[in-house]
Amino acid sequence: MQNNITLQSAKENHELRPLAQKPDSELSLRSLLDMGFTDTQAEQICESVSKFRGGGFTKHALSSLTTLFGLGLNPTSVLKVLQKCPELYTVKESQLQQRIGNLRKVGFVEGSLQRLVVYYPQILTVPVKTIKNVVLFLREKCLFTVQQVTDILRDSPAIVQEDLGQVEYKFQYVYFRMGVKQAEMVKSRLFRFKLDEVRCRHCFLERRGLYETPDKKGQTFIINPKLDSFLKVAQDTFLTEVAKASAEEYSVFQRLMAREWQEEDRHHSRIEADSDDEEVEEDEDDEETSGKSGYRKQRKT
Amino acid sequence: MMAILVDTRLLLRRVKDFRSLMPRRNRVKEKWAATRPKNPPTRLALQHFDATYSVQLGNLWPSVRVALLSERKYGALVNNFSYEAVLANLQAQGCRDFISDTHTETQSCFEQDKAVEADKELGVSMKTSVNNSQQHSALQLSPSIKCVVFPRGDITRFKPARPDMHGLLGYYLMDAASVLPCLALDVQEGHSVLDLCAAPGGKTLVLLQTQAIRFLCLNDVSVSRTLRLKRVLNSYVPKQFLSDEMLRITSFDGTKWAEVESNTFDRVIVDVPCTTDRHSLMEDDNNIFSKSRTAERRRLPQLQLELLLAGIKAACPGGEIVYSTCTLSQIQNLSVVEQAVYLARENHGIHLEVVSLRPLTHMFRKTFHFTPDLQLGEMVVPHLAANFGPIYMCKLKRLT
Numbered sequence: 001m002q003n004n005i006t007l008q009s010a011k012e013n014h015e016l017r018p019l020a021q022k023p024d025s026e027l028s029l030r031s032l033l034d035m036g037f038t039d040t041q042a043e044q045i046c047e048s049v050s051k052f053r054g055g056g057f058t059k060h061a062l063s064s065l066t067t068l069f070g071l072g073l074n075p076t077s078v079l080k081v082l083q084k085c086p087e088l089y090t091v092k093e094s095q096l097q098q099r100i101g102n103l104r105k106v107g108f109v110e111g112s113l114q115r116l117v118v119y120y121p122q123i124l125t126v127p128v129k130t131i132k133n134v135v136l137f138l139r140e141k142c143l144f145t146v147q148q149v150t151d152i153l154r155d156s157p158a159i160v161q162e163d164l165g166q167v168e169y170k171f172q173y174v175y176f177r178m179g180v181k182q183a184e185m186v187k188s189r190l191f192r193f194k195l196d197e198v199r200c201r202h203c204f205l206e207r208r209g210l211y212e213t214p215d216k217k218g219q220t221f222i223i224n225p226k227l228d229s230f231l232k233v234a235q236d237t238f239l240t241e242v243a244k245a246s247a248e249e250y251s252v253f254q255r256l257m258a259r260e261w262q263e264e265d266r267h268h269s270r271i272e273a274d275s276d277d278e279e280v281e282e283d284e285d286d287e288e289t290s291g292k293s294g295y296r297k298q299r300k301t
Numbered sequence: 302m303m304a305i306l307v308d309t310r311l312l313l314r315r316v317k318d319f320r321s322l323m324p325r326r327n328r329v330k331e332k333w334a335a336t337r338p339k340n341p342p343t344r345l346a347l348q349h350f351d352a353t354y355s356v357q358l359g360n361l362w363p364s365v366r367v368a369l370l371s372e373r374k375y376g377a378l379v380n381n382f383s384y385e386a387v388l389a390n391l392q393a394q395g396c397r398d399f400i401s402d403t404h405t406e407t408q409s410c411f412e413q414d415k416a417v418e419a420d421k422e423l424g425v426s427m428k429t430s431v432n433n434s435q436q437h438s439a440l441q442l443s444p445s446i447k448c449v450v451f452p453r454g455d456i457t458r459f460k461p462a463r464p465d466m467h468g469l470l471g472y473y474l475m476d477a478a479s480v481l482p483c484l485a486l487d488v489q490e491g492h493s494v495l496d497l498c499a500a501p502g503g504k505t506l507v508l509l510q511t512q513a514i515r516f517l518c519l520n521d522v523s524v525s526r527t528l529r530l531k532r533v534l535n536s537y538v539p540k541q542f543l544s545d546e547m548l549r550i551t552s553f554d555g556t557k558w559a560e561v562e563s564n565t566f567d568r569v570i571v572d573v574p575c576t577t578d579r580h581s582l583m584e585d586d587n588n589i590f591s592k593s594r595t596a597e598r599r600r601l602p603q604l605q606l607e608l609l610l611a612g613i614k615a616a617c618p619g620g621e622i623v624y625s626t627c628t629l630s631q632i633q634n635l636s637v638v639e640q641a642v643y644l645a646r647e648n649h650g651i652h653l654e655v656v657s658l659r660p661l662t663h664m665f666r667k668t669f670h671f672t673p674d675l676q677l678g679e680m681v682v683p684h685l686a687a688n689f690g691p692i693y694m695c696k697l698k699r700l701t
């Protein structure tokens with residue numbers, strides 16, 4: 001994933017420390033060059049920091065840089081991190097340290113911690129409490145193991161900024177509707193995908209007769225394809241290898257599903273708004289219906 | 302195993318606690334599959350179809366299956382009796398009349414089409430490639446039947462039709478493939494026509510668009526559905542075309558039609574009750590696959606056979622009969638026709654010829670997916686990009 005990170009030697013880090021400890025230190029081009037940035041890199045940093053000027057953020061900018069160097073990132077990686085997430089210039093040093101400390105506690109050891117920060121620097125903008133909640137949620141509501149939780153945060157760190165209600169729905173969909181267990185969810189990197197993507201591929205397979213919800217004993221009549229064999233793959237691979245369908249069919253199907261779900265939403269909000277839920281007039285066994293009600297006959301999935 | 306079961310219960314309990322925190326759209330509204338009623342009729346239907354159609358359709362089945370389980374497409378039969386510029390309005394929305402859309406192209410194609418549908422075992426004359434000129438005339442489709450559809454792959458829906466200043470509706474929404482049996486019937490000026498199972502009247506409306514029929518007999522055993530048929534007619538056709546001299550509506554048991562009259566009609570359409578595959582997969586209410594209707598379902602092929610035989614007897618010698626269903630089931634389609642042809646000859650001395658519908662299917666191959674190489678009759682199979690059907694149809698001509 002991130003193979004271009006080189007960790008600087010501890011010695012180098014050490015030499016940089018005193019810079020940061022200078023009280024009220026200025027973030028000058030000079031100091032940036034001293035940290036090991038090239039001319040252009042230093043200019044880029046000055047420029048982005050200047051955007052935050054006025055809030056007394058220069059101090060935080062400097063401490064953020066120091067903290068990132070403290071993690072052992074080299075100047076190029078540090079720059080990359082800050083470009084991806086300029087917000088980090090404004091985070092207090094103590095908070096950054098706390099958050100890093102917490103990630104270590106959650107199971108990120110040296111190397112994987114740095115990879116995480118470079119891959120998803122936003123993780124350092126998230127309060128410790130939020131991360132703790134997510135971890136607790138994954139452990140207690142979804143019954144993932146400690147190791148699985150670390151793996152999820154590593155592979156799909158954006159989960160920490162998602163609505164946990166949505167995450168839980170996705171989990172339950174995959175667990176109950178698809179009959180997939182936790183280990184397989186982690187392996188397929190489930191939480192990287194939007195619920196609708198997961199549902200769409202699953203429903204497509206299901207309606208083609210290629211996927212079946214296991215019964216209470218976990219049994220199915222057919223052998224379901226593994227989640228990671230149809231979720232992680234590109235769409236053409238999904239279509240040719242797993243669904244054995246044409247792109248035309250899937251394109252129509254995606255549009256139909258999007259409309260179906262949209263209408264479900266609207267239907268639900270209507271029911272909640274007022275309870276006199278207008279019932280769809282039922283036809284007997286006609287193959288035809290001469291009006292709108294025919295469109296509404298939809299399979300409940 | 303044990304551990305998994307425990308987990309499940311634990312989680313299910315938690316689902317409830319968490320409900321209120323979930324955004325509305327994703328709130329668990331129904332119980333998850335694990336705890337749903339075991340075998341609703343729609344599910345039984347699906348199991349039944351999986352077992353039979355996977356064999357019958359082979360690797361076509363998954364594609365048909367997903368289409369059957371997804372939203373169908375409609376066609377809008379243009380009501381020529383309406384005073385509004387219905388066709389133009391619909392075309393402005395991006396639809397096209399699938400019937401006229403192909404005319405030019407066809408002329409050249411079907412001449413090469415000499416598919417002979419002969420089934421030796423039947424021992425009946427099944428000459429199909431009559432001469433070319435005859436096939437030509439067989440394909441002179443009535444120019445007044447117009448049915449518009451949105452293009453292939455387009456999932457736009459039609460708005461419900463609205464009444465014009467005389468209270469007549471501009472179009473009738475129906476499965477566009479249902480128009481095909483009516484086109485196949487090939488109604489000519491001055492014909493007398495019997496629609497043996499007519500309610501709620503979709504095919505009747507198609508036939509009426511031709512304004513060529515001298516006398517039309519509409520029948521359906523169900524009284525309530527016959528009433529619906531009348532309502533449909535009144536919403537689409539002006540009174541003067543529904544007079545007693547032109548139209549008769551009855552609620553007889555169609556299988557006993559011969560007791561009323563026989564050897565009478567130039568054209569007979571026998572659109573029988575069937576397992577209504579699409580409907581049976583979607584609606585649990587009043588589903589033919591529900592346990593309580595098992596006997597009725599098992600009797601369907603026999604009922605269909607009797608209805609088709611009655612239709613055959615009602616036609617005059619030289620007259621033509623179209624049998625149609627909205628199921629993919631071979632037992633309700635080909636087998637019924639085979640037996641009817643056989644029994645008509647054995648028991649009633651009526652000789653029939655199967656009329657090829659290849660020219661017709663060839664003509665509309667842009668709009669519908671047909672099963673290739675059916676030995677007897679033609680079938681529209683649903684496909685996501687052209688989600689019409691299923692419709693089976695077979696045309697017979699009385700030689701004696």
Ligand SMILES: C[S@@+](CC[C@H](N)C(=O)[O-])C[C@H]1O[C@@H](n2cnc3c(N)ncnc32)[C@H](O)[C@@H]1O
Pocket residue numbers: 286287288479497498499500501502503504505520521522523526553554555556572573574575
């Ligand atoms: C597929 S529907 C006909 C649809 C109709 N042709 C149309 O296009 O709107 C079959 C009809 O057959 C009728 N039916 C069932 N048994 C019958 C019988 N023994 N005689 C006449 N009609 C019958 C049912 O009431 C039902 O309306």
